[in-house]
Amino acid sequence: MSRADVSADSIVVLDFETTGLSPDQGDRAIEIGAVRIEAGEVVDSFQQLMNPGRPISQFIADYTGITNDMLRDAPSCEEAMSDFHRFMGDSNLLAHNASFDKRFLDAELQNIAKRYRGEFACSLLVSRRIYQAAPNHKLATLVDYANIESSGGYHRALYDSQMTAKLWLSLLDEIKHRYAVASVPFELVAKLQKTPKKSVDGLLRKWSTA
């Protein structure tokens, strides 16, 4: 079975908290959270704070609730990312606004000379196509829109990855029910997230009768 044929409900969902928006500007990861989904069920999780080697800003402390005290004794980014690299394996990967998390994953793994083979899916790109009527496409808004139960602990890596996983399963269910698609392979997700909004109906209708 090729990677594209793997079902989209077997995937590693990840989320980074970071010192800022851009690894190219020197920003580092300060926390990684992830859940592994197999056949639509969460079967494992991973959470690790990491010490970026310098103090974090007050903005980031306020935004995430992660303090410099919490990071002082945390393992280094290199140590934490080495553990995470083992957790993710060669699975396909998912994040909300994946372009952001992919940049940090690539940068942090490059620091420890590790590679990965999985391909990224993005719940933001898919939700813009499937939940077109949502008020906006922030993670918290989409969780409410999809009637997913939430305790509101956003902006921590494990919680956000858990909520992204629930949103993802909701999106896959919506595709299956709305378009009578029996299963959603990763290949379909890859096509869907590059398809213009106005062509989404056509793509999925074709897939349902294929």
Add this chain to the structure above:
DNA sequence: TGCCAGGCCCTCTTTAGGGCCTT
């Protein structure tokens, strides 16, 4: 010195600009 992300997506578009998302 001053400035500083970047990819997607829409539109009054494509020889461009600005909002949305992520921290």
